[in-house]
Amino acid sequence: MQTLSTNIAATDYVRSCPRPLGLVPTMGALHEGHLALVRRAREENATVVASIFVNPTQFGPQEDLATYPRDMERDLALLEAEGVNLVYAPSPEEVYPPGFDTWVEPGALAERLEGAVRPGHFRGVATVVTKLLNVVTPDRAYFGQKDGQQLAVIRQLARDLNLGVEVVAVPTVRDADGLALSSRNTYLTPEQRAAAPVIYRALSEAGNLWLGGEGNAATLRSAVRCILEAEPLIEAIDYVSVADATSLLELVRVDGPAMVSTAVRMGRTRLIDNMVVGGG
Numbered sequence: 001m002q003t004l005s006t007n008i009a010a011t012d013y014v015r016s017c018p019r020p021l022g023l024v025p026t027m028g029a030l031h032e033g034h035l036a037l038v039r040r041a042r043e044e045n046a047t048v049v050a051s052i053f054v055n056p057t058q059f060g061p062q063e064d065l066a067t068y069p070r071d072m073e074r075d076l077a078l079l080e081a082e083g084v085n086l087v088y089a090p091s092p093e094e095v096y097p098p099g100f101d102t103w104v105e106p107g108a109l110a111e112r113l114e115g116a117v118r119p120g121h122f123r124g125v126a127t128v129v130t131k132l133l134n135v136v137t138p139d140r141a142y143f144g145q146k147d148g149q150q151l152a153v154i155r156q157l158a159r160d161l162n163l164g165v166e167v168v169a170v171p172t173v174r175d176a177d178g179l180a181l182s183s184r185n186t187y188l189t190p191e192q193r194a195a196a197p198v199i200y201r202a203l204s205e206a207g208n209l210w211l212g213g214e215g216n217a218a219t220l221r222s223a224v225r226c227i228l229e230a231e232p233l234i235e236a237i238d239y240v241s242v243a244d245a246t247s248l249l250e251l252v253r254v255d256g257p258a259m260v261s262t263a264v265r266m267g268r269t270r271l272i273d274n275m276v277v278g279g280g
């Protein structure tokens, strides 16, 4: 496995790699969720590149950029064991050199849900993903359903800007108790960790209601909210959404693929999760 930290070296390296080439962008602190993306990429491509970059421009000023977990040595060992060919791990200065001043601004899709709570977040995501794609030139790029809105924004970005990459979605990997794996789960106290699977139970309730014939989106939202509100360790609920899976517009009735999603705060930790109901 090769590890490179400059744009020029990474672009040079991939020029001589067999195709198809799959890219798995990550912010490191890898867990089984990331590894599911890597394994899928390994199955489908002759060359697999993983990137590790904690992207400062997608963090708000009050967010956890400084404390975001980092463990490069462990990450490299995990990626090597999965048969990754290249790890591209640039420094912030390599990605945003002095004078950097061009941004990829996603549209309305990025203003809802996470975008409403984290202004500028998806501009940072869209910009860094565009740059990673330009450096690594993959045929396919792999993203987790865990970050459902990010996936929708990137699909639209690839379509709108003719990026020529196939965006592949990988299902959310969960712990045995239902909690979606996330690098930020390490922030949780043991008590918070024990309570956190309530998020999965709440989303599952919406799924079960829908399977039982409940198509009213407001009813599904209240069912999710009701379960979350019963957990005292959840200090705030940023949103509970039942939205069209592609446009992320809030629905009145669920009669096609819908994303049921929520973001909650437990102490200093913000957790997001979603579940797609209605097919898709």
Ligand code: AMP
Residues within 6 Å of the ligand: 025, 026, 027, 028, 032, 033, 034, 036, 037, 142, 143, 144, 145, 146, 147, 170, 171, 172, 173, 174, 180, 181, 182, 183
């Ligand atoms: P991150 O390092 O948090 O930026 O995540 C890198 C990629 O891994 C993103 O496409 C995420 O959606 C994906 N990912 C993170 N957690 C999970 C999970 N539990 N299951 C599946 N994919 C995940």
